[in-house]
Amino acid sequence: MTSIIQVNNVSKSFGGVVANSDISLSVEKGAITGLIGPNGSGKTTLFNSIVGYHPIDSGTIQFEGREISKFPVQKIARLGLLRTFQQTRIYGEMTGVENMLISLPHRKMRFAEAFGCNGAEEHERAERLLEFVGLYEKRFLRAGSLSFGQQKLLEFAMALMNEPTGLLLDEPTAGINPTLINGLIDRLRRANADLGITLFVIEHNMRVIMNMADKIYCLAHGELLAEGSPAEIQSDSRVIDAYLGAH
Amino acid sequence: MTRKPFSYLLLLAVIIAAPFVFPSFGTQLATLWLMIIVALTWDMTGGQMGYNSLGNITFYGTGMYVAAVITIGMAYDVGDYTNAAGGGIHAFTDLQYFSGLFLGMLGAGLFCAAVAVIVGYVTFGLRGPYFAIGTLGVAIATGELVSNWEWVGAGQGIALPVYPGDLDTGKVLFYFLFAGTGVALFVFLKWLYKTRFGAAVNAIRDDEEKAEAMGIHTLQYKLATWAMSAFFVGIAGAISAFQLIHFEPLETAYQTINLGIFMVVCVLLGGKGTLWGPVIGAIVFHVFKEVTWTYLLGWQWVALGALIVITVVYFEGGVVGWIMSKRSERLEAREQPNDAAVGAEQ
């Protein structure tokens, strides 16, 4: 078991708010790891710290053994560690296919290649992935006209187009029609198993994460509360208290 | 489909014939091309990439001076030449003139591209209005520096040699230099906007943070786009320098409030972020400006201001945006009955 993301003693505050305090965790290569915790417990902040969205106050973060805590977002993305946004970010004015083509892995591209046009191969890959997330019929629609759930699926497909090694998903099922959630779980699993992408998933829906994850970390008030297998987390009284206490 | 190349050929024929059909408008037509060039290049960052520069005039002025320094420097000592301005007359051979013209244009383009990369390295850290004001500051500061620089004639400006042939041939030559640069720029952009580069630049405009999160080399793209834009503006400045013969720094070269703003107005008039918008905007603007400057003298700035306000308030997408929205309205109207039928079935 080798870890692909290693977080050591990371702390991050915003003014007086301690969003992450002395967090250490590791994400196993090739696995699906879950990150849960009540609202405001610091999950998104930890993702932001990992992908270089903001500087951390202390601690270290490694990706594939390399220290990345001082790297900017683009550089980390080009190492193959990608994230999706909790609020979902797609290019609303572009079509589904255009959104996919813009997501081609620039880290695998020489600058001169930017002056080429996308050929049949790229279009095919874009359409195949859109089909994979169930958006093939809508591929020529303006992405901004899609429903929130469909935009989330598009953002997921865009991330896959980028061929990452590790993918951080921030609440991938939030806002998705409950009848479609099982399909999404299946797709996340296949992205993990078939494409070999390591997934680190923030999830609010307990059923989803318990179903999917190999290992789960639970945050509360910015601190790491518990870690373990889904079964262990489900029966952990501290986790249950944290969730009950939050509601 | 076969109609498209034909209409482009027709357009090219009109462009070539124009100065011969309207010989008395030679200089006007050349200026129109200058407007088209500065509008198209402004749109590269302003419309396509979402970075509204108010400092592109820096490249125009710098292009003028680079062309002058190259041309004069090949024949004389530049400092002596500017010192003697008005006094000693310096002769230039035809060869010196034309090699100066050619190398001046090329040098101006390359030098301005390099300036864009260096300046952009700092200013692209700024967003929105801060970028606009930052680049405006660069233009104003550069103009001030040059106007205090004795070696290039300071506030007096600098004079280039006069075109060695007869005056009318000279006018035609400058028309074709501007038109050739404009056509080359248009063809270049038509291609560029279809490449991955064009898509990445649009992604930066629509959501730069997302583009960064996807690993796009945003700074590289921004610098490259501005450098390409500056390259063409620099060439246009070089041609203007030869056309005007004598120019001075603040009123002509670094004219922030005239050409520096006009280029933005052209793009807003025609339609931001489109290929044809800046071209159409430049034509509309130039005609409007010439007509009001001739027939509404005294009120021309008021008329121009009113035109800008009306465009910004009522035609946000400019001429091209307005045409496209009309066209999609018509398409929708045509598809409406179908949709209604489908709705009824359900």
Ligand SMILES: Nc1ncnc2c1ncn2[C@@H]1O[C@H](COP(=O)(O)OP(=O)(O)O)[C@@H](O)[C@H]1O
């Ligand atoms: N950019 C920010 N500025 C100030 N406070 C922030 C910022 N981002 C997050 N926080 C605060 O940090 C805490 C954790 O937020 P977040 O990481 O978004 O939680 P979660 O994703 O677990 O719901 C919250 O109290 C939130 O208000």
Ligand SMILES: [Mg+2]
């Ligand atoms: Mg969150």
